[in-house]
Amino acid sequence: KKICVVGLGYIGLPTAAMFANHGCQVVGVDINEKVINALNDGKITIEEPGLQDFVRSAIESGNLRGTIEPETADVFIIAVPTPITVDHKADLSYVISATRSLMPYLRNGNIVIVESTIPPRTIIDFVSPILEQSGLAIGTELYVAHCPERVLPGQILNELIHNNRIIGGINEISAQKAVEVYQTFVKGEIYKTDATSAEMAKLMENTFRDVNIALANELVKIAERLGINALEVIKMANRHPRVNIHQPGPGVGGHCIAVDPYFIVEKAPEEARIINLARQINSSMPGFVIDQIQKICGNMPRKVAILGITYKGNIDDVRESPALEVLEHLEQKGVVYSIYDPHVKHFREPLAQSLEEAVTGADCAVILADHNEFKQVQYDHLVKFMNYPILLDTKNCVATISNEMLIHALGNYAD
Ligand code: SAJ
Numbered sequence: 001k002k003i004c005v006v007g008l009g010y011i012g013l014p015t016a017a018m019f020a021n022h023g024c025q026v027v028g029v030d031i032n033e034k035v036i037n038a039l040n041d042g043k044i045t046i047e048e049p050g051l052q053d054f055v056r057s058a059i060e061s062g063n064l065r066g067t068i069e070p071e072t073a074d075v076f077i078i079a080v081p082t083p084i085t086v087d088h089k090a091d092l093s094y095v096i097s098a099t100r101s102l103m104p105y106l107r108n109g110n111i112v113i114v115e116s117t118i119p120p121r122t123i124i125d126f127v128s129p130i131l132e133q134s135g136l137a138i139g140t141e142l143y144v145a146h147c148p149e150r151v152l153p154g155q156i157l158n159e160l161i162h163n164n165r166i167i168g169g170i171n172e173i174s175a176q177k178a179v180e181v182y183q184t185f186v187k188g189e190i191y192k193t194d195a196t197s198a199e200m201a202k203l204m205e206n207t208f209r210d211v212n213i214a215l216a217n218e219l220v221k222i223a224e225r226l227g228i229n230a231l232e233v234i235k236m237a238n239r240h241p242r243v244n245i246h247q248p249g250p251g252v253g254g255h256c257i258a259v260d261p262y263f264i265v266e267k268a269p270e271e272a273r274i275i276n277l278a279r280q281i282n283s284s285m286p287g288f289v290i291d292q293i294q295k296i297c298g299n300m301p302r303k304v305a306i307l308g309i310t311y312k313g314n315i316d317d318v319r320e321s322p323a324l325e326v327l328e329h330l331e332q333k334g335v336v337y338s339i340y341d342p343h344v345k346h347f348r349e350p351l352a353q354s355l356e357e358a359v360t361g362a363d364c365a366v367i368l369a370d371h372n373e374f375k376q377v378q379y380d381h382l383v384k385f386m387n388y389p390i391l392l393d394t395k396n397c398v399a400t401i402s403n404e405m406l407i408h409a410l411g412n413y414a415d
Helices: 012-021 033-040 051-060 093-105 122-132 156-162 172-182 195-226 230-237 260-267 273-283 285-297 322-332 355-359 379-385
Strands: 002-006 025-029 064-067 075-078 111-114 143-146 165-169 190-194 303-307 336-340 364-367 390-393 406-409
Touching: 002 012, 002 093, 012 025, 012 051, 012 064, 012 075, 012 156, 033 051, 033 064, 051 064, 051 156, 075 093, 093 111, 093 122, 111 122, 111 172, 122 143, 122 195, 143 172, 143 195, 165 172, 165 195, 172 190, 190 195, 195 230, 195 260, 195 273, 195 285, 260 273, 273 285, 285 322, 285 364, 285 390, 285 406, 303 322, 303 355, 322 336, 336 355, 355 379
Parallel strands: 002 025, 002 075, 025 064, 075 111, 111 143, 165 190, 303 336, 303 364, 364 390, 390 406
Antiparallel strands: 143 165
16 A cells, blocks of 8 residues: 655654555655655654654665655645634634545545644535545545544554544544554554544543643642642542542643644633633743742742753643743843753754753742653752752652752642
8 A cells, every 4th residue: 555644744744654664555745845855864753662663674674765846646644734823712713724635545445534733513514525626436446545544653653553543534434544544653543533533532632631720720729829839639539539620830831732622612611611621820921930939939039940841751842831931921021041941952942952051040940741751860969059949840850859949849739
């Protein structure tokens, strides 16, 4: 089978390499020439454990190559981003243009699979009508399915193989054809459904997480009012067999969980009330972190050292990171800041090269991402570089004991 994967980001690239390493002929398409040139040299432009070697072996096998234009194939997989507009609506422009770009290459018997996360009804209201313009009959000559990606950044290669998959066909035969495609490498169970249910299931997974994180973040605010350790409360409550309160933090980032719930709100604004409120609570957390900095320092510090700016620990991705908003607040308040993030190579402003450099002259340090590098640090060692020995750990990730550094875990308000 020949497979054409459109969009070589965090999902498309590992997926393309996965099919290639399982013996399929794969052509990877991206509009970014840099990504294609790097790929054809066996190099990748994103950070994901194991992905570099995996992609190199796919290229070296001759089964994978990159181009900037699609080609004829048996299977087309669309894995382009669905960003969100400023008014919290799904921006379908990449999905639509990727779908249109296939038009000259579609043949009788092909299947088009959308992996991008999309609002409910997008397949039937947008993708299918575009594909119909090919002149092929949808569902009998051209098969269409939505197979939402579900992999966790940081564990993509493992989860691609072992996660269960949902496959939503525009009709039964489309779903069946898509199942056959994924059976190439998926070891998890594959569930068949209709396209709109598949779209909604994917969105509800991420919404479930967002709502549960909001619950934890709300608990932090309640704990502050009542003088309680929210982290202890969560640990205790989670000893119950049917309770799983998530972890509080500086907010919810990434291009999925902080975005996908809005795709439901957009389609059913009157009904999606908890979903919308959870978004508001999580979005309020960067501002809450600023209030906490001010409180533990006595007043607004002059210089803050920010440790970690990615949207979560041990990855290089700063998209939709709550840290960006924390930085914005600091700027507005005229607070000087330095940033140290061992996982981020390029950022719009200079980064400190070491923890010591970052905390030098700082009135307070704030952990915003739970990178492994921050967990085992002897923070006492940093005290001599700082104006005041204050550390706010918004991810509750520091595992070492300090005598001199005053470490405040976000959520612990017990005396
Ligand atoms: N976070 C918390 N508290 C928690 C868990 C997470 O504050 O208890 C924060 C993280 O710090 C981060 C954000 O939430 O800022 C999201 O991180 P995540 O690890 O929960 O999820 P993502 O965005 O990296 O990946 C999610 C996954 N979805 C679910 O776990 C339901 C993944 O399986 C999806 O494939 C991915 O979204 C996606 O692409 O949709």
